[in-house]
Amino acid sequence: MERQTMTPPANLAPDTTGADAAGRDACVLALRGVHRAMADLRRGTPVILRGPDGCLVVAAAETVGAQGLADLAGAALAAPVLVLAPVRAAAVLHRPVPHASEEEGAVALRLPPALMAPEALRSLADPVAERLLPEAPERVPAPALAQAGIALAKLGRLLPALVAAPATEAAAARLSLLGVPAADVLAYPVSAATSLTRVAEARVPLEDAPEARIVAFRAADGGIEHLAILVGTPEATAAGGGAPLVRAHSECFTGDLLGSMRCDCGPQLRGAIARMARDPAGGVLLYLAQEGRGIGLVNKLRAYTLQDQGLDTLDANRALGYGADERNFLVAATMLRAIGVGRVRLLTNNPDKIAGLSACGIEVLGREAHAFDPNGVNDAYLRTKAARFGHLLPEA
Structure with a gap:
């Protein structure tokens, strides 16, 4: 893949x-x-x-x-x-x-x-x-x-x-x-990933994490921004030699904002923020502008149509001409380095995120499982993530 x-x-x-x-x-x-x-x-x-x-x-x-x-x-x-x-x-x-x-x-x-x-x-x-x-x-x-x-x-x-x-x-x-x-x-x-720079930062109290800040990053071409949500004081944890919780979360308009039941993105997003708020080391949620595993929202909607015709997530992406996963984890690594976090405990079910961040110079000390129960609509989607993408999910 x-x-x-x-x-x-x-x-x-x-x-x-x-x-x-x-x-x-x-x-x-x-x-x-x-x-x-x-x-x-x-x-x-x-x-x-x-x-x-x-x-x-x-x-x-x-x-x-x-x-x-x-x-x-x-x-x-x-x-x-x-x-x-x-x-x-x-x-x-x-x-x-x-x-x-x-x-x-x-x-x-x-x-x-x-x-x-x-x-x-x-x-x-x-x-x-x-x-x-x-x-x-x-x-x-x-x-x-x-x-x-x-x-x-x-x-x-x-x-x-x-x-x-x-x-x-x-x-x-x-x-x-x-x-x-x-x-x-x-x-x-x-080039775009390594040119990312901080362009704005603000304290934004969240429902599940009152002590939260959002840092915006923009590449040198002036393209779309990526966001880092800092919960607690992860920079202080990193400066002291510790490893905060980190999640690399690709934006999902349908799941994160609308509450779509076709995926597990919304529960993963909110669950990660709440979990970081409970962790003494704090955490960083990287909100990456890589919708649909990097194919974009319009193409994700096209893929949904193909899924309704019988294809699974992976084959739908391929039918559109895209690879199984088009994301660039160097974006996440560059953002982590910019906020002073080089060692992490990664909140993920995806071994490829561990490999991707490690290849880009981030020290991943361990994986923290981050799974949510199927909802009756996304059951086949979760089975595909486990069977064809290699995600470490509990058996249904």
């Missing part, structure tokens, strides 16, 4: 030399460029990916309209192809893709002219709305930089399905299309 347990690059470590300051400025510009490219894809505008041996023009199949397809055609040096994540390609073709794996990054399918229309492309990209046309696409070699295109779509929380073609820098300039280095796209998860 794929996990993002990345370590920070050396050129982002704190330093006071002019050369390193220039390096950090370059990193900020790279992050902002990728952030702008995500926004263009989301609004249906093609983007140029630059590599050492050429360029690739890409547009998101989910959002591109007639004007975007016209711009892409104007920049293309060859007939466009449909680029998909391998698991999505297998779903479109209704058969396994030979010699393709999630690690391969991208699979390309030939696009007959009849499919070069916004409605047809959306149907190929989204299995929830899928009505496949009679002529099944034929697999062709994936263009260079296709993997970076898939990565960019995922960063933008779009379905990982692109229309793509070789292009030139001159075409990008003529059509006023944004160009971004493919290497910056692939480096973005690490």
Whole structure:
């Protein structure tokens, strides 16, 4: 199962030399460029990916309209192809893709002219709305930089399905299309995580934890904030050599805010805060902007639709073209270091969180179980977490 347990690059470590300051400025510009490219894809505008041996023009199949397809055609040096994540390609073709794996990054399918229309492309990209046309696409070699295109779509929380073609820098300039280095796209998860800084802090008494503070963190690209909820005095515990309770909790709009019964996120969130309030060492709840194991709220709702049709949580994510878990635990590690907590007792049922934080330099002294009884609706969901994600849950 794929996990993002990345370590920070050396050129982002704190330093006071002019050369390193220039390096950090370059990193900020790279992050902002990728952030702008995500926004263009989301609004249906093609983007140029630059590599050492050429360029690739890409547009998101989910959002591109007639004007975007016209711009892409104007920049293309060859007939466009449909680029998909391998698991999505297998779903479109209704058969396994030979010699393709999630690690391969991208699979390309030939696009007959009849499919070069916004409605047809959306149907190929989204299995929830899928009505496949009679002529099944034929697999062709994936263009260079296709993997970076898939990565960019995922960063933008779009379905990982692109229309793509070789292009030139001159075409990008003529059509006023944004160009971004493919290497910056692939480096973005690490660069964004390690650039997180504290931007605000306030005391916020909570119902189950009157002594609580919230610290907000923002990456250098100005993207969405992650939050750390500090209960009690975990920094003092850490400064004295102790290990506060810590939970890395991915935001869940439906469970945390609405009280959805499809998952156990709401009880886990409130239960963790109450438990930290009772612990003399205090605790830190990292509230991470990684909805739906990193696929985003819209795609999580699509996955719910697929689950209602019979797929489990893992297979629904894969049918959309996403991996089983797209989260980046380096975000959590960076936040913990920023508040002075390097040793933790982790409140989790997920061994991958232990491995992820450990790989990012956080010392996990032990695991504290954090399970809640099924509610009659989420029973199958909890069984899937145990059986297919390896969560350490009591047998039902």
